[in-house]
Amino acid sequence: MKLNQIKTFVFKGFSMFLLAGITATMFSCTSSSVQQDEGKIIGKADIKLESDLMTPEVLWSFGRLGDVQVSPDGKTLLYGVSYYSKELNKSNRELFTLPAEGGSPTQLTKTSGGEYNAIWSVDGEKIFYLATGEKDNGLQIWSMNPDGAAKMQISDIPDGVTNIKVAPNGNQILFTSEIKVEKNVNDMNPDLPMANAMIYDDLMYRHWDVWEDGYYSHVFIADLENGKVTNAKDIMPGEPYDTPLMPFGGIEQVTWSPDSKTIAYTCKKQTGKDYTLSTNSDVYLYNIETGETTNFTEGMPGYDWTPLYSPDGTKLAWLSMKRAGFEADKERLFIADLTTGEKVNYSENFDYSPSSLEWTEDGKSIYCVVGINATFQVYKINVETKEFKAVTEGMHDYHSVAIAGDQLVGTKVSMVKPAEIYSINPETGEEKELSFENKHILDQLTMPTVEKRMVKTTDGKDMPTWVIKPPHFDANKKYPTLLYCEGGPQSPLSQFWSYRWNFSIMASHGYVIVAPNRRGVLTLGQQWTDEISKDNAGQAMQDLLAGIDDVKKEPYVDEENLGAVGASFGAFSVFWLAGNHDGRFKAFIAHDGVFNSEMEYMTTDESFFDNWEKGGAPWEKDNKVAMKSYAGSPDNFIQNWDTPILVIHGGRDYRIPYTQGMAAFNSARLQGVEARFLYFPEENHWVLKPQNGILWQRTFFGWLDKYLKE
Numbered sequence: 001m002k003l004n005q006i007k008t009f010v011f012k013g014f015s016m017f018l019l020a021g022i023t024a025t026m027f028s029c030t031s032s033s034v035q036q037d038e039g040k041i042i043g044k045a046d047i048k049l050e051s052d053l054m055t056p057e058v059l060w061s062f063g064r065l066g067d068v069q070v071s072p073d074g075k076t077l078l079y080g081v082s083y084y085s086k087e088l089n090k091s092n093r094e095l096f097t098l099p100a101e102g103g104s105p106t107q108l109t110k111t112s113g114g115e116y117n118a119i120w121s122v123d124g125e126k127i128f129y130l131a132t133g134e135k136d137n138g139l140q141i142w143s144m145n146p147d148g149a150a151k152m153q154i155s156d157i158p159d160g161v162t163n164i165k166v167a168p169n170g171n172q173i174l175f176t177s178e179i180k181v182e183k184n185v186n187d188m189n190p191d192l193p194m195a196n197a198m199i200y201d202d203l204m205y206r207h208w209d210v211w212e213d214g215y216y217s218h219v220f221i222a223d224l225e226n227g228k229v230t231n232a233k234d235i236m237p238g239e240p241y242d243t244p245l246m247p248f249g250g251i252e253q254v255t256w257s258p259d260s261k262t263i264a265y266t267c268k269k270q271t272g273k274d275y276t277l278s279t280n281s282d283v284y285l286y287n288i289e290t291g292e293t294t295n296f297t298e299g300m301p302g303y304d305w306t307p308l309y310s311p312d313g314t315k316l317a318w319l320s321m322k323r324a325g326f327e328a329d330k331e332r333l334f335i336a337d338l339t340t341g342e343k344v345n346y347s348e349n350f351d352y353s354p355s356s357l358e359w360t361e362d363g364k365s366i367y368c369v370v371g372i373n374a375t376f377q378v379y380k381i382n383v384e385t386k387e388f389k390a391v392t393e394g395m396h397d398y399h400s401v402a403i404a405g406d407q408l409v410g411t412k413v414s415m416v417k418p419a420e421i422y423s424i425n426p427e428t429g430e431e432k433e434l435s436f437e438n439k440h441i442l443d444q445l446t447m448p449t450v451e452k453r454m455v456k457t458t459d460g461k462d463m464p465t466w467v468i469k470p471p472h473f474d475a476n477k478k479y480p481t482l483l484y485c486e487g488g489p490q491s492p493l494s495q496f497w498s499y500r501w502n503f504s505i506m507a508s509h510g511y512v513i514v515a516p517n518r519r520g521v522l523t524l525g526q527q528w529t530d531e532i533s534k535d536n537a538g539q540a541m542q543d544l545l546a547g548i549d550d551v552k553k554e555p556y557v558d559e560e561n562l563g564a565v566g567a568s569f570g571a572f573s574v575f576w577l578a579g580n581h582d583g584r585f586k587a588f589i590a591h592d593g594v595f596n597s598e599m600e601y602m603t604t605d606e607s608f609f610d611n612w613e614k615g616g617a618p619w620e621k622d623n624k625v626a627m628k629s630y631a632g633s634p635d636n637f638i639q640n641w642d643t644p645i646l647v648i649h650g651g652r653d654y655r656i657p658y659t660q661g662m663a664a665f666n667s668a669r670l671q672g673v674e675a676r677f678l679y680f681p682e683e684n685h686w687v688l689k690p691q692n693g694i695l696w697q698r699t700f701f702g703w704l705d706k707y708l709k710e
Helices: 016-025 272-276 503-508 526-530 539-551 569-578 597-601 607-614 624-631 634-640 659-670 690-708
Strands: 064-070 076-085 090-099 116-120 127-132 139-144 163-166 172-180 215-225 228-234 254-256 262-267 282-287 293-295 304-309 315-320 332-337 343-345 354-359 365-372 375-382 388-390 402-404 407-414 417-424 431-433 449-456 462-469 479-485 512-516 557-567 587-591 645-650 675-680
Touching (some): 064 402, 064 407, 116 163, 365 388, 462 539, 512 539, 539 569, 557 690, 569 587, 597 659, 634 659
Antiparallel strands (some): 282 293, 304 315, 375 388, 407 417
């Protein structure tokens, strides 16, 4: 079974770039029953701090809140919080309710196994959720009363359940489950039951952090009869495709029509080489009465996903990318008239990407979240005029938005505060905090200050740059300073809160952080995003240098003690800077980065990415665009390396295989450059386990302190 698929349901419509902060909801299932040993339950951290500065242990003590669901009457919020234990090296997730107008939360569950994907029944009389079942067959569907009473397992699905959504008629439920579609080596060789091998004849044999094993995530429909899930039916029988999409898709990619007669779902119905070269997912409509499936977005070549019916069922909204093979294209809002079949692009005059769509009850408007100017704000879209109007503003990121009576509710973060629930006045944008999950910790901390600074780039553009200053900042002192290199390469450098690349803990450790919104980042318009493709080592690198060169002129910056740090494309940037920095930096840290672009092209999982970014394959010697791209690979400048570098990599990172980190570390040491290699055999492109996360922070700051403070 694909291990990562059991995790995907916890992500509610967040894009890839936000996941660094959202992975808090990953979990470990350690029990087969709801009745568990309370001595092993991980709960809210009750800590008294000896200092007002954040440490790795404090960072991992925050409750990680998400997946807010509004009750049908709009009066109650249902959500989950994940708590982590350094000692047990795991987490568990509990469910809570909270009055939508504010008040005290009610804890509904208290187990060591964790509860996930909680949703309301149509009448609000029940809550459905996922938890480990009485058998050893993964997560199952449970129900309970809104006060947490009468917990009962209501499904017994052989391969477990990963997502759920109740039909509007209240009598049916859909869920997703990993089922075996294709045979493996042992199936084909029954006399070799202990053979441990895999055989592949085509590409896409591994994805993100798992190897293809013949299991695929399918959508099922079932009846809700007498409080039980019965008559489950696979609506994708025998299909070797995943819904939701791997590796980040969730229940936002599957939905019911208001009359409960149709299911709209997202799928990329391709395999092998075609799959790895394509971004062409489509929205499919499954007719429950006839069993027929129709490709609703056939002919639209990019990603099409997250379908959502209007309340009266006459319209279907979804997000669509225009350009095939480009995963960071603008996400256009399309709305189709299901009576006429007309599909209309509502984003033609709006240069930013909406997400987290929510129809108003009258069908005249849609609320959404939009990344704009290095933040994420709540917007309202007028369906008649196609006008996008901002509801909120400020230095923050909203992750979600939902309608709760005459108010909106959403989860919001910033660089100095983890996710909490807020209510929003839809007319004025006035916000009110509701949840206060982490107030008891934040009240004991002095947080950094964050400033937005405009820096002039080498080609004359204005580049937003975040400058994060330490707690108790003294302008008369000089501080060692870090250049933060954003990943992606197309991702937002917004007001995100991360549990690894956390600006608050970096600044609390006595560093000034400089974070330029270099060419390629999202939220600054599609042209700014496009300008990094086929030029990864070009203007974007000059933007990074322009950012640090501008801020280092400040009297509080210790120009003699500068470092550069980053992950993924940020680590590519660090590797490149290590060979091209002209003595600016005294220390580097690169996590999960590309060192040799040619080898990365030939070993990564999603080949469409490099085809777009590099302009072609490394063997296309007559392709001038591609050859220019590969000439910018960091390994071509290794002879210039002369600065200490810490290289970090995860063994289960199949997007950027760990041999890239090995190659960088080996090359540094062979040249006599001081280097260290931190390797996590079981981590993927992120670091998810508590003790690994704390070790990551300790190693990170130990390396920087050695070269920038001592």
